[in-house]
Structures are given as structure tokens and as C-alpha cells.
Amino acid sequence: MGDRKLEDLLRVISLCASIQSSSANPFEVDIMEKLQVLKKHLPDWEFLDELLLDSEALYELAQIVKLQDLWLKQKATSLYIDPLLVQLKVKLLSRQALAESFVKSWHPIAQLDQLSPKGLEKAFVYWRDLRPFSERFKDQFGTYGARPGVVDYQDLVDLGIFTQEQFDSKMNVVYDELALTSKGEWIDYREFIESSEVEKKITRAYILAFLISDGMALVKTDPLTGKISIMPLPRRATGEAKSVAISVTEGT
Amino acid sequence: MEDAEKAEKAFLERKVRKAFQTLLLQRGRNPGVKGWELKRHLGRDYRKILEVLSGDVRALGLEVHEVKGVDGSDDASRFLLRFRDPPTMTEAETSGIRIDDLAVLASSIAYINSRQGRAGRRELEQFLKEKFPKWRVDYSIERYIKKGYLDQDEKSLLRIGWRTRAEIDERTLMTLLLSRGSEVATAWGFPLTFDYLVNHLPPRLSLLLHSRGEVRGVRKSDSSPRE
Numbered sequence: 322m323g324d325r326k327l328e329d330l331l332r333v334i335s336l337c338a339s340i341q342s343s344s345a346n347p348f349e350v351d352i353m354e355k356l357q358v359l360k361k362h363l364p365d366w367e368f369l370d371e372l373l374l375d376s377e378a379l380y381e382l383a384q385i386v387k388l389q390d391l392w393l394k395q396k397a398t399s400l401y402i403d404p405l406l407v408q409l410k411v412k413l414l415s416r417q418a419l420a421e422s423f424v425k426s427w428h429p430i431a432q433l434d435q436l437s438p439k440g441l442e443k444a445f446v447y448w449r450d451l452r453p454f455s456e457r458f459k460d461q462f463g464t465y466g467a468r469p470g471v472v473d474y475q476d477l478v479d480l481g482i483f484t485q486e487q488f489d490s491k492m493n494v495v496y497d498e499l500a501l502t503s504k505g506e507w508i509d510y511r512e513f514i515e516s517s518e519v520e521k522k523i524t525r526a527y528i529l530a531f532l533i534s535d536g537m538a539l540v541k542t543d544p545l546t547g548k549i550s551i552m553p554l555p556r557r558a559t560g561e562a563k564s565v566a567i568s569v570t571e572g573t
Numbered sequence: 574m575e576d577a578e579k580a581e582k583a584f585l586e587r588k589v590r591k592a593f594q595t596l597l598l599q600r601g602r603n604p605g606v607k608g609w610e611l612k613r614h615l616g617r618d619y620r621k622i623l624e625v626l627s628g629d630v631r632a633l634g635l636e637v638h639e640v641k642g643v644d645g646s647d648d649a650s651r652f653l654l655r656f657r658d659p660p661t662m663t664e665a666e667t668s669g670i671r672i673d674d675l676a677v678l679a680s681s682i683a684y685i686n687s688r689q690g691r692a693g694r695r696e697l698e699q700f701l702k703e704k705f706p707k708w709r710v711d712y713s714i715e716r717y718i719k720k721g722y723l724d725q726d727e728k729s730l731l732r733i734g735w736r737t738r739a740e741i742d743e744r745t746l747m748t749l750l751l752s753r754g755s756e757v758a759t760a761w762g763f764p765l766t767f768d769y770l771v772n773h774l775p776p777r778l779s780l781l782l783h784s785r786g787e788v789r790g791v792r793k794s795d796s797s798p799r800e
Contacts, residue, residue: 342730402687402747404684411683429655435598
């Protein structure tokens with residue numbers, strides 16, 4: 322029986338708290354009815370905790386009365402407009418129209434900002450404690466990314482894309498394929514690297530570039546037709562090496 | 574006799590000058606000066622001095638404005654200098670304020686006022702996110718709380734902040750927002766009348782908003798928009 326009475330009190334407190342923490346209508350709380358409940362249970366309270374709970378419920382009801390007062394005052398002013406109407410208006414108006422309405426009712430404050438000794442001290446402390454830019458975001462983002470540049474074989478090995486063994490064996494595979502296809506003659510470079518998968522095509526071109534740089538294959542270009550030809554060499558070539566830039570893209 | 578008058582005039586001028594400097598230079602975190610501070614700086618008759626100052630700065634397009642404090646006492650009131658007339662849209666834009674930011678603030682004030690002066694932050698955010706990007710809503714609300722345009726309590730309920738009371742003529746704002754109903758069709762770029770829109774809303778809303786010869790809630794006597 323006592324538990325049920327306490328529950329009544331807790332329910333009153335909970336209801337008042339929920340009304341206060343939302344924008345719900347405070348008139349949803351029937352103050353008279355709740356006071357009657359408190360009045361009915363009051364003679365039954367024996368312990369301090371029960372009396373404290375009773376006074377808390379009374380305090381919460383007083384807060385609701387205060388909210389009701391504010392609610393009425395607000396509603397009595399011409400600022401009160403039905404929320405649905407306001408929502409609809411705001412949704413329908415353009416941002417420009419909203420901004421214009423604001424500006425037409427706006428009286429900006431005129432003021433001068435000044436540097437006070439306190440502000441100066443604050444700025445000094447901030448600057449003194451500020452970590453260098455290079456270290457500031459290290460914890461969050463790690464080190465800065467490298468600028469665009471050339472990725473060489475060692476970089477790929479470092480990045481874990483290739484291991485030394487894999488790369489050597491891949492070079493051997495491509496060399497053998499080149500030797501088999503060309504039979505010691507000049508063959509078309511683009512035909513040789515062509516593949517249905519772009520990644521595979523670029524990998525072949527990349528490995529072939531190493532073979533050519535290593536002197537295991539020759540490359541020649543025809544300036545008139547733009548045709549590029551390659552030929553494998555049975556042994557590593559010696560002599561002066563020249564650089565040839567070949568662009569490899571999807572479809573070409 | 575003349576000397577006494579001259580002395581009194583000089584004294585008043587000095588006080589007015591001091592009042593102007595006190596109001597213009599920001600002291601604490603927020604602009605404006607509290608009543609008790611002015612009393613200490615200018616004496617008991619500080620209100621009279623502020624009246625004279627308000628008349629003097631009129632030529633510069635400024636005025637002395639009072640924002641009542643929580644308890645309504647003179648000491649708690651905040652006094653500040655503000656523009657007598659609102660700036661033009663061009664002036665506002667050239668001062669670096671984004672139109673979207675102003676639109677968010679206007680919507681927030683209108684929404685809170687329509688909810689009897691307090692609205693849950695989540696409710697307001699949900700409402701604004703239907704019109705503005707999410708990132709702008711979050712960022713703007715936080716900024717307006719910091720600047721004093723909105724006030725947030727420990728239960729995340731938002732109220733109109735002191736700065737809104739100081740800078741914005743809320744009545745004019747609400748009137749202007751409501752009176753712009755006829756621009757709906759042109760803003761959308763196709764010829765829909767407001768009644769058409771209302772008729773296609775849920776029945777309860779439609780009944781509430783249906784035009785009955787004049788736009789609801791707008792009184793010509795209330796509005797004083799500057800052209």
C-alpha cells in the first residue's frame with residue numbers, strides 16, 4: 322500500500338520533469354488533481370525520506386505553475402503564432418526571403434573591440450603553448466603524405482606491393498614471354514603489353530621498363546608512325562642508355 | 574549665472590562623452606554595459622545622460638538601447654549602442670555575413686517564439702534540417718548560442734538569447750515572415766497560389782491555414798518594415 326503511494330509521488334515528479342525538459346504544453350498537468358493526491362497521502366508519511374519526496378513533488382508542481390505563467394505571457398504577446406503556421410512559412414520561404422526578413426528587423430550592435438592587457442596575455446600564452454604545425458595533427462592523422470613523385474622499385478618493395486623474389490620471378494616470366502613471342506625479332510610494344518585488365522597491362526609495362534633499363538631488351542620508336550617496338554636480348558646489353566617516355570593508359 | 578550654466582553644460586558634455594566611450598568599448602566578453610556599472614561611472618542620473626547621448630548619436634544612425642535583465646531591475650539592465658535603422662541587404666552581405674546563416678537564425682527565432690519561447694534543441698535541429706544542410710544547422714546553432722542569440726539550459730532547451738532581444742525587433746521579424754506568404758509561388762518558380770498549397774496539406778493544417786481574405790496573424794499597424 323505504502324509503495325503505491327510512493328509511486329504516486331514519483332509519477333508526479335516524473336511528469337513534471339518531462340514537461341520541463343520539453344517544449345510540451347505545461348497546462349497538460351492538472352495541478353489541482355496532483356495537489357489533491359499529495360494532500361491525500363500527506364498524513365501517511367512517517368519517515369524523512371517520504372516527506373522529502375513529498376516536498377520535491379510540491380516543488381516540481383510549483384515549477385509547472387511558473388511555466389504556465391510564462392506560457393500565458395508569451396501567448397498573450399503578438400509574438401505568438403501557431404507553430405504549424407510558422408513551420409509551413411519557414412519551409413516555403415526561400416533562404417533569401419528569410420534573410421531579408423531578418424535584416425529588416427535587425428539593429429546590429431555598434432562596438433569597438435580593443436586589446437586589453439588580459440587579452441594580450443591570453444594570446445601570448447596561447448602562442449607560447451601552440452605546438453608547431455608539423456606536430457599538431459600527428460596524433461590524429463600520422464605523418465603528412467608525400468608530394469606526387471616517382472615510385473621506384475624499392476618504394477614498391479617497401480610498400481609491400483612486391484617482394485624481391487616476386488619481382489625477380491615476374492621479370493623472368495615477362496622476359497621468357499617476350500623471347501617466346503618475338504623469336505628474336507622486333508615486335509609491337511603495345512601489342513605485347515595489351516591485356517583485358519588495366520592493372521595487368523600496367524604491371525607488364527612496368528616490369529618491361531625494368532627489363533629495358535636493365536639492358537635485357539631493346540626499344541625503338543618510329544617518330545613518323547609513333548610505333549614502338551621491342552626486342553629481347555640474349556645477354557645484357559652494354560653501351561649508352563637513353564630515356565624514352567611511354568605513356569600507358571586504359572585502351573591505348 | 575552664465576558661468577554656472579556653462580560649467581553645468583561642460584559637465585554634462587563630459588559625462589555624455591564618457592558614456593559614449595563606455596558604451597562603445599567592449600569590456601567583458603559580451604558587448605554593452607550593465608546598469609550598475611553605468612551608475613558607478615556616470616552617477617545616479619545615468620539614465621538622463623544616456624537620453625542625451627541617444628539624441629546626440631542619432632545623427633550617426635545610432636541609438637542607446639536597453640535590454641532588461643532577468644529580474645527587471647535597473648542594475649541588471651544592459652545598455653548598448655546599436656543601429657537605429659536596420660542595414661540594407663547589401664550592407665549586411667558586404668559585412669561578410671552569409672545569407673544562409675541569417676536564414677537559419679531567422680528560422681530559429683521564429684520557431685522558438687512559436688513554441689512559447691522555448692524549444693528542445695533536437696526539435697529545432699530536426700525542423701531546420703528539413704531546409705538546411707545538416708552540417709550548417711549543427712554549426713550555426715552552436716555559434717548562435719556562443720554569440721548570445723540563443724540560450725541553452727542544462728536540459729538542452731533553447732530560448733531566445735539576450736543578443737536577440739538587443740538586436741532584433743522580434744515583432745517585425747514575425748510580421749515580415751508571415752506577410753511574405755504571397756511570394757511563395759514566385760520563390761518556387763511555378764504559379765501555385767498559397768491557397769493551392771494549403772489545400773494540398775493534411776486536413777487539420779489546411780483548415781488552420783486557409784486564407785479568409787487576409788493573411789492570418791498580420792496586422793498592418795504592427796509592421797514597420799523599411800523599404
